[in-house]
Amino acid sequence: MQTPLLDPFGTKIPDVIEHTLEEGIALTSKFNRKGSLLATGCSDGKVVLWDFDTKSPATSLDKHTMAVLGLSWSRNGRKLLTWAADQTVVVFDVKKGKACFRKSLSCVAKACAIHPRNEHMLLVCPAALDPLLITIKPDPGNEGMCIQESEHVIPIMASAPEGVQTHLGPTACFSRRGERMYFGTSWGTVDVYDTATRTRIQSVQLQLQRNEEPFAPGEELLYLPSDPIVDTISAQEKADIERQQKEEERIASMYERRLKEVTALRGKLQHHAGRRQQLLRKKKKSGKRVKKKGASDAQPKTKKTKATTPTAAPAAEASTATTQ
Structure with a gap:
């Protein structure tokens, strides 16, 4: 140009x-x-x-x-x-x-x-x-x-609010892979339907009435409102609702399973600690010395020998002195 x-x-x-x-x-x-x-x-x-x-x-x-x-x-x-x-x-x-x-x-x-x-x-x-x-x-x-x-x-008209004229009807398009159907209504909503089951996944309320919703070959949904402004919304977030819900459920179940394992392990540790404290208290009351297991085996055993008294040598010296 x-x-x-x-x-x-x-x-x-x-x-x-x-x-x-x-x-x-x-x-x-x-x-x-x-x-x-x-x-x-x-x-x-x-x-x-x-x-x-x-x-x-x-x-x-x-x-x-x-x-x-x-x-x-x-x-x-x-x-x-x-x-x-x-x-x-x-x-x-x-x-x-x-x-x-x-x-x-x-x-x-x-x-x-x-x-x-x-x-x-x-x-x-x-x-x-x-x-x-x-x-x-x-x-x-x-x-x-x-x-x-x-x-x-596909029952789109049943979701229309009371008092809204439905003679215009919705506009529609497929997603990039055809897994979802997007319907733009004259009462200002974009409804997302699953193509295989023909059930509604989510309905998004927009501010103005939408005339057309062509789907670009990416992850953005282009819609033409009743005013001259053309806008887009993220179609990936709207199309992956079921996947997001499954991911959240998987994370929640994983967290719950880990929590049960940690709780069970903590209970076992508390049980062993309480049992050990009971044994220590019983041994203290009986007067026995508590030794750690394996401590006596680690130290080598030594035999005690009697020390010789140095009194014999001075007595012998004294006897020799008197004879001289």
């Missing part, structure tokens, strides 16, 4: 316009994981895939009859999930260039996402209903098509 264009009162346009979308008005766009393809949703219901290397349209996907509202790529880039204002959700096979799954809803979908590790698992959030966790599988009778295998309703 040029320096004069960084003026907040100026018009910010790119230096070079490489290509323009001539087939319609783009309402939404999203890159795949590698950045080689760019999907754009148009107002006439078309989804145009752009080859970012050649800067030219690669293919056009036609399945919607009204404006495309959102896009979601699979991790490997083979599937593309789209939802439009015609109350339909469509999964496209990018390589074949045709739709492999289509589902009609009773209202417009507000947000959808493909599981980052399983491209056959879809998360659909209708505007006025509870989110749906849909699992699809290949159709054995029709090659290249998929059918719905299961559908689970």
Whole structure:
């Protein structure tokens, strides 16, 4: 960008316009994981895939009859999930260039996402209903098509407080590995659900109402509030609640076990000390000298010898003196 264009009162346009979308008005766009393809949703219901290397349209996907509202790529880039204002959700096979799954809803979908590790698992959030966790599988009778295998309703609306309008519905996204689901509600909460059990782990109350909660490929959860400020919260702390609880329980059990061992050892030491004091008191009363065990064995025994009296020598000297 040029320096004069960084003026907040100026018009910010790119230096070079490489290509323009001539087939319609783009309402939404999203890159795949590698950045080689760019999907754009148009107002006439078309989804145009752009080859970012050649800067030219690669293919056009036609399945919607009204404006495309959102896009979601699979991790490997083979599937593309789209939802439009015609109350339909469509999964496209990018390589074949045709739709492999289509589902009609009773209202417009507000947000959808493909599981980052399983491209056959879809998360659909209708505007006025509870989110749906849909699992699809290949159709054995029709090659290249998929059918719905299961559908689970996640009761988000039941946790709404009284007097709050729930017609907007929640927005949702998966975590980086798909183990958690994050739902942002219109009453200002972010609910964390387990994907496998579909149970709520924690609900975080925020200050303002949140419109979208896209999940960045790291450990931060980016949310867009109703005000112009964009903020993030730590998703690692919210996602590892069960792990933290298990760690706390493990530490508590370890501490309790160590405390029992120390208490038992202290009781044994006190018992031995009390027994020794009793023995010492008994021996003192009986008048016996208390010796430490092994002390007599350590000292060598010596025999006592009688000392000779030096009286014999002076007597002999006296007798010799008298004879002389």
